[in-house]
Amino acid sequence: MATRAIDVPLIRTAAHDSAERRRLQRDVHRGLLAVVRPGVFVEQAVLAALRPEEAHLLLVRATAPRVRPPARISHLSAAAVHGLPYIGDPPSRVDLVDPRRGKTETTAMTRVRPDQSGADHLHERWAAVPSVQDVGCDGAGVTSLVRTLVDVAAVAPLTTSLPMLDAALHARAVWPEMLEFELARGLREQTARASLAVRAGSALSGSPAESMCRVRFRQLGTPEPVQQHEFRRPGEQTAVVDFWFPVQGVVVEVDGRGKYEDPDLLGASTTANAYWREKRREDFVRSFPEVRFVVRLSWSDLMHPERVRQALRRAGVPCR
Numbered sequence: 001m002a003t004r005a006i007d008v009p010l011i012r013t014a015a016h017d018s019a020e021r022r023r024l025q026r027d028v029h030r031g032l033l034a035v036v037r038p039g040v041f042v043e044q045a046v047l048a049a050l051r052p053e054e055a056h057l058l059l060v061r062a063t064a065p066r067v068r069p070p071a072r073i074s075h076l077s078a079a080a081v082h083g084l085p086y087i088g089d090p091p092s093r094v095d096l097v098d099p100r101r102g103k104t105e106t107t108a109m110t111r112v113r114p115d116q117s118g119a120d121h122l123h124e125r126w127a128a129v130p131s132v133q134d135v136g137c138d139g140a141g142v143t144s145l146v147r148t149l150v151d152v153a154a155v156a157p158l159t160t161s162l163p164m165l166d167a168a169l170h171a172r173a174v175w176p177e178m179l180e181f182e183l184a185r186g187l188r189e190q191t192a193r194a195s196l197a198v199r200a201g202s203a204l205s206g207s208p209a210e211s212m213c214r215v216r217f218r219q220l221g222t223p224e225p226v227q228q229h230e231f232r233r234p235g236e237q238t239a240v241v242d243f244w245f246p247v248q249g250v251v252v253e254v255d256g257r258g259k260y261e262d263p264d265l266l267g268a269s270t271t272a273n274a275y276w277r278e279k280r281r282e283d284f285v286r287s288f289p290e291v292r293f294v295v296r297l298s299w300s301d302l303m304h305p306e307r308v309r310q311a312l313r314r315a316g317v318p319c320r
Contacts, residue, residue: 005050008046008058010058024041032044056091065140070099071115073095073142074096074151077091078148085208087160087208095110097112098114119146121178132145150198154194158200162214163205163208163212165179179198210242213302219305221318221319221320222312227243228240245317252312253294254296255296292316293315293316295311
């Protein structure tokens with residue numbers, strides 16, 4: 001779960017008398033409180049510090065007491081509960097599934113889909129693994145991690161679903177066979193889209209940026225690169241690169257500012273030292289005769305497929 005958002009206190013007006021409710025409304029008008037949903041507030045300063053997906057988790061928590069079984073939190077809202085990475089904006093409504101519904105119904109606060117049967121993992125060898133079991137959030141049921149991943153893959157673009165799948169596989173929270181079983185046994189629409197995403201998932205992707213880069217490679221029709229390729233010489237350092245196109249002799253690295261600026265990633269080092277280490281590492285990679293070109297892509301580049309296409313073509317990687 002996104003721990004910051006799951007621990008944020010929510011202020012529910014139902015727990016207060018009329019005088020206190022009026023005071024809370026005054027605090028909203030003064031900008032001290034923000035409305036999560038009617039009747040549920042949070043401190044404005046706390047909300048401003050949250051990422052969009054964490055803010056959506058607050059909306060999920062605010063809505064959860066109104067979710068009555070057999071309805072459950074699902075899809076992108078369940079993804080927020082499970083702490084999966086978001087690319088793009090989270091939904092403005094809480095996603096639910098309900099077996100009593102025959103079609104999708106949308107209100108101001110929720111999107112309720114029919115609860116198509118998920119797979120029964122009870123008799124599989126992973127039956128006791130937490131990721132195949134439903135969880136809870138503020139009293140409401142939430143679809144399991146495996147079910148959530150496949151549900152998102154069925155309705156969302158690859159740019160949304162693949163980073164989530166990769167993150168769960170990388171963390172060993174799910175196994176490919178669990179996802180395949182859920183995909184094969186569950187009854188859901190858009191199975192072809194879900195199948196494409198599930199089979200594209202990779203435990204080797206170490207970040208959402210690497211996942212997004214893989215999406216761009218597929219969209220641009222590049223050859224399939226080797227992930228996490230290691231360059232090594234006996235008695236010397238080694239370097240593992242994000243992507244390696246061996247036929248073209250091209251290394252692709254995905255750069256984020258975090259490794260140069262995030263204190264948690266820097267540790268006791270400095271930004272200058274991090275840049276220097278990265279330069280020495282790249283020099284080492286370039287020293288291999290099979291390496292013709294090193295392409296570095298930023299998060300901003302990944303948001304513009306044409307930039308990625310141009311960078312790859314300049315390096316000699318074929319694209320559509």
